[in-house]
Amino acid sequence: MNALISVRNLAKTYISEGAETPALGGVSFSIAPGEFAAIMGPSGSGKSTLLHVLGFLDRQTSGEYFFEGKSIAEYSDEDLARVRNEKIGFIFQAFNLLARTSVYNNVRLPLLYSRVPEVQWDRMVRDAIALVGLEHRMLHEPSQLSGGEKQRVAIARALVTNPEVIFADEPTGNLDSHSGNVIMETLDRLNSDKGHTIVLITHESFAAAHARRIITLRDGKVESDVETAGALQRDGLKEKE
Numbered sequence: 001m002n003a004l005i006s007v008r009n010l011a012k013t014y015i016s017e018g019a020e021t022p023a024l025g026g027v028s029f030s031i032a033p034g035e036f037a038a039i040m041g042p043s044g045s046g047k048s049t050l051l052h053v054l055g056f057l058d059r060q061t062s063g064e065y066f067f068e069g070k071s072i073a074e075y076s077d078e079d080l081a082r083v084r085n086e087k088i089g090f091i092f093q094a095f096n097l098l099a100r101t102s103v104y105n106n107v108r109l110p111l112l113y114s115r116v117p118e119v120q121w122d123r124m125v126r127d128a129i130a131l132v133g134l135e136h137r138m139l140h141e142p143s144q145l146s147g148g149e150k151q152r153v154a155i156a157r158a159l160v161t162n163p164e165v166i167f168a169d170e171p172t173g174n175l176d177s178h179s180g181n182v183i184m185e186t187l188d189r190l191n192s193d194k195g196h197t198i199v200l201i202t203h204e205s206f207a208a209a210h211a212r213r214i215i216t217l218r219d220g221k222v223e224s225d226v227e228t229a230g231a232l233q234r235d236g237l238k239e240k241e
Helices: 047-054 077-087 103-113 118-131 147-159 177-192 231-240
Strands: 005-016 019-031 036-040 062-067 088-092 165-169 197-201 213-218 221-227
Touching (some): 103 118, 165 177, 177 197
Parallel strands (some): 036 197, 036 213, 088 165, 165 197
Antiparallel strands (some): 213 221
16 A cells, blocks of 8 residues: 655754754655554654744654655645645644634534535535544534543544544643543544544654554654554553553
8 A cells, every 4th residue: 555654764853043953863664545654752852843834834854754755845835835735734742723603603614725626515525523422512603612622622623624633642641531531532533434634743652552653752762663552552551551
């Protein structure tokens, strides 16, 4: 199977006031369509930088990044913005919902910048909200929702354009353990039942245990890349605890 994401010797160095700070130092791996991969590592390991590059929010300093077999070096910034909107969904730790806007309109937001015909929007929004089980909250505003419900809205928003890959950046970081488990079970279903490619950025072992593969970064490099049993590993961790 052809890789959806492939990076070779990916490096990123930030320069500030003449000082160079390396964040990634030669990262290489591939992710196939339909995979559920977790990227782990301590603070400063390069997780956030890697997410920004993979999600077309930033460009690497050197190395190669192929998305759907095409080098992103061939994309203009305008092309990257279009692909980011159409083929990538983001879920953030802080939810990033519009405060005085209904669940329905928060989920609809990515469609405003898409090339999807407007006549299809209502069905797509309702389908995405149904996938996360929030039909009864459709007209509520974020202030009326729990933390777990807010994150489920964020998942629906990430899903609404039917992207090729969903990047979940510490999606359980602001949640209690019960809500965190609900979010991870939702991502599990989206991967196993709906076939969505999930790339999870996390430092939490219980969240990473839902993935079928764990890539660990340390000091900007891949320390390990291990296939797991996914949900089976999660159950095993619970037993050990």
